[in-house]
Amino acid sequence: MPRTPTFICKVLLGLAASLAAFAQSAAQFPTVKRDGFANMVLTDGTSFVPRNPISRAKGGDDVIYWIQWNGPVPHSTLRCVITGPDTNLDDTENFASAEPGGYSVCGMETDDSDGGVFTFTQYLNGEKVGEKSITIDKQSFFGNLSLRKKWKWLVGALAGIILLAYWIRRKMTGDKRSLSAVMGGEAPDVPKKPGARGSVSIGSMTGPASGNLPPLATAPKVDPAEELARKLETFKRSLAVDPAFRLSKPEDVLPIAKAARAAGDPQIAVAALRGFDKINPGHALIPDVYLLSAKVMAEDLDNKDMARKILQHVLAKYPGHYLAQEAKRYLESLT
Numbered sequence: 001m002p003r004t005p006t007f008i009c010k011v012l013l014g015l016a017a018s019l020a021a022f023a024q025s026a027a028q029f030p031t032v033k034r035d036g037f038a039n040m041v042l043t044d045g046t047s048f049v050p051r052n053p054i055s056r057a058k059g060g061d062d063v064i065y066w067i068q069w070n071g072p073v074p075h076s077t078l079r080c081v082i083t084g085p086d087t088n089l090d091d092t093e094n095f096a097s098a099e100p101g102g103y104s105v106c107g108m109e110t111d112d113s114d115g116g117v118f119t120f121t122q123y124l125n126g127e128k129v130g131e132k133s134i135t136i137d138k139q140s141f142f143g144n145l146s147l148r149k150k151w152k153w154l155v156g157a158l159a160g161i162i163l164l165a166y167w168i169r170r171k172m173t174g175d176k177r178s179l180s181a182v183m184g185g186e187a188p189d190v191p192k193k194p195g196a197r198g199s200v201s202i203g204s205m206t207g208p209a210s211g212n213l214p215p216l217a218t219a220p221k222v223d224p225a226e227e228l229a230r231k232l233e234t235f236k237r238s239l240a241v242d243p244a245f246r247l248s249k250p251e252d253v254l255p256i257a258k259a260a261r262a263a264g265d266p267q268i269a270v271a272a273l274r275g276f277d278k279i280n281p282g283h284a285l286i287p288d289v290y291l292l293s294a295k296v297m298a299e300d301l302d303n304k305d306m307a308r309k310i311l312q313h314v315l316a317k318y319p320g321h322y323l324a325q326e327a328k329r330y331l332e333s334l335t
Helices: 019-026 147-173 179-184 208-212 224-241 250-262 266-273 286-300 304-317 324-333
Strands: 032-043 048-054 056-058 062-069 073-084 087-097 103-109 116-124 127-137
Touching: 032 127, 048 062, 048 103, 062 116, 062 127, 073 103, 087 103, 103 116, 224 250, 224 266, 250 266, 250 286, 266 286, 286 304, 286 324, 304 324
Parallel strands: 056 127
Antiparallel strands: 032 048, 032 062, 062 103, 073 087, 073 116, 116 127
8 A cells, every 4th residue: 555644735825815816816827937846844824935955855854846936826726746656645725825936835754764756746726837756765774873873883883893703713713812812912822832941741751752751759758757746846946935835727736735745745735735715716626625635734734623624614615525425534533
């Protein structure tokens, strides 16, 4: 079905004249002075004057076919016919113009999708008085955008092309560098070949040449007993300098205290155990430290009263601990 857009079909109305003037002018039918196209008309309420003359239009513009008359137009019937792609408009209006040089206009509002050659025809009292064609260019998506928006679309499209090219290059070459590194010209990381200058080879080589390589150095094994003895001596020297010195690693406290006790030095053992609960609040080894402290007090320093107080504290504070039963039995043995 043909499209039926809204359209303009207006005529210039001059100053009203008397019926006698119309009758007198009817004998002298006006002639066409000139015609053309415009995309705007101005009006003061009684007359129309075309503005912005055009020879080609764009979809979405108003297109107006105008005729200027040499003389006044009597009371007449104006018919406007517009034909073109998917367009067939036909409308009739009555008008009168009492002023020479007046205009009759016939036009339509176009859509962005309109495109092609459109023909405008005016009939006055059934007689064709003017016909003219104009090409209307169909607007593309970018046609309605401002220059700023076109620029933004262009930048976005360029960014998309760059990202697509980067992704394809990465898939084809295996280059894992970032886009900024690629654009900045940074060289890709090339793994060094085994044996190259400055490289470090880990493991051993296989093949005939492997017999020429010296054996890899291995870290010497450390005797745990010797390591514990070294830590105990370090602790003793630290205490000699600062009697308030405490071990920094909680896991070293029990081994050093037991080593000192085994070496017959219970005072060093007590120094290692002292203040463990204050320095390491909530530590899982606190019950173990309490139990060992009680044994040192009772067995090595003959201070059973202090040992009982420590054991009673363990039973009161840690009744569900796995050492609670051992602490209870040891407390009973001291009574």
